[in-house]
Amino acid sequence: MNRFRPVRTMVAAGTVLAAAGTAHSAWNSTALRTPPPDPPPVTEYVSLLMPVRNEAGRVGPALRSLLAQEHLPRAEVIVLDDQSTDDTGDVVRRLCGPYRHARVVRGTAPKPGSPGKAHACHQLASLARGSVLVFVDADVVLASHAVASSVALLRSTGLDLVSPFPRQAAEGPANRLVQPLLQWSWLTALPLRRAEASPRPALSAANGQFLVVDATALYGCGGFAAVTDEVLEDMALIRALKRAGGQGGIVDGSRIARCRMYDGWRDLREGYGKSLWTAFGSGGGAAAVCALLVWAYVVPPLAALRGSRWGAAGYVAAVTGRTLTARRTGGRCWPDALAHPVSVGLLVALTARSWLGHRRSTLTWKGRPLRGWH
Incomplete structure (x- = not known):
């Protein structure tokens, strides 16, 4: 029986890791900042900025919501094709046509x-005139008070950048398995x-889908010009801002x-393929993170299938953490959280595929080859 002791120890350790992650996500859920639901009018000049490329079929709802923002008496909307x-x-010229500020x-x-x-x-x-710059992706639909609420949070906290993480609309099996891992990952880790406030690169997170930043702070850290070679430009920008003495991060x-x-598996695969290889800093870092994820969230459930009580406890901890972050x-929440081990396994496979594409220089995004990234 002693020959099984290392396996039991490994399962127990993985369960402890999963439980610790769940406990941390519960604490983070109480610490997560939330923009106010009823913000006052913004007195500053605000620039609403949207980059678009080959988004004719989906930009309409996002741009309409940007043009309809309330509580912004002094604002401009600039869309870059x-x-x-x-x-x-x-499409964007037709939508912006009736608006003098766009x-x-x-x-x-x-x-x-x-x-x-x-x-x-x-x-x-470089075209914006606002003291606050708001970057919004073409697949993000905002509530009418979203920008005003985010600016109010930016100013009330004294932060230089806030990144309101949108609710991720995941439809179809692949999206429902993988997309929730975005918010689960930062709430857990x-x-x-x-x-x-930490300048450490590992303690930085931002989401370029919706980014609100003080203009002076942005220009002071070199702005996006300093990160044009980065695939994950949002992460690179928050790190540059922190190196320059700024503060900021993700909010609700x-x-x-x-x-x-993403609309389906192919879009999701290509989207994650372009960036996962760089998400963990290096090949060694990616391997270490993937090994840790498998240890904590795949090994215990597999052991549970063979009757391990420690494994069953690890699976329950993982599902609980996934449910907490979803809520x-x-x-x-349900039944998606029950498939958390499958989600983690799929993420590991996507990471490996991304690294393979990076090494072979076969990655592309929106018709552009991503080369020269070694």
């Missing part, structure tokens, strides 16, 4: 091998309040913003 090859330019500009091409978003955001920032945007990132961020 990032070299779209479809009808995106015509305009559409044609962006310049990024350097070869770049995904282009940071370059597009840099162009938008990141000490949110400490991370706001589930009540004021909704995002549907806190407006996600779907």
